[in-house]
Amino acid sequence: MTENEKEMMNSIFAKIAELDYIKPDEIPNIALYMDQVTTFMEDNLASTKRHDDDKILTKTMINNYAKNRLLPPPEKKRYSREHLLMLIFIYYFKNILSISDIQTLLGPITEKYFKSVTEKDMTYIYQEVFSMEQSQIRYLEKDLMRRFKSAGEIFEDADPEDKEFLHQFSFICLLSFDVYMKKMIIENMIDHMNSSKDTDSPKKDK
Known part of the structure; x- marks a missing residue:
């Protein structure tokens, strides 16, 4: 591993170490207006931002989510704690899934857990899902090093001046293939959910 590659990997691990999910106790229990919501998310x-001037969520995005029924409408222009939890899920999903796929995933969650009066509410769903974070980060760090090592074992006969670039190129290819396959698996699962939903719904009389 060259010094440049060590610096790159250290930068990657530093970025991973910075990542943290919003803890349930950090989410306000009072309803917020739109500007307060975007500020809180920001x-x-x-x-999680790539560039400093990137926007996490804009007013337009949030209005579109409500319009497309991804997000229940606000009450008197204010968003509850449950709205914020839904927006966090949407924020992560929107980078890899279509609006319709997110609707399929979040629709049943919204129907059963949004404004639930039992202990199994949106906070319960959020806590259970994000409790996996730390173990997944540790796994990710080990997996990245394994893949980086595997990527360095090819292009053995490459010109010396090209080896570092080709190592990084093959590493990116490995990661991209992994993302592609996982995205395909997720989409297949969502298609199965839609198929099951169609099968379970009562047939209309012709």
């Missing part, structure tokens, strides 16, 4: 998810 402040708490800043570590």
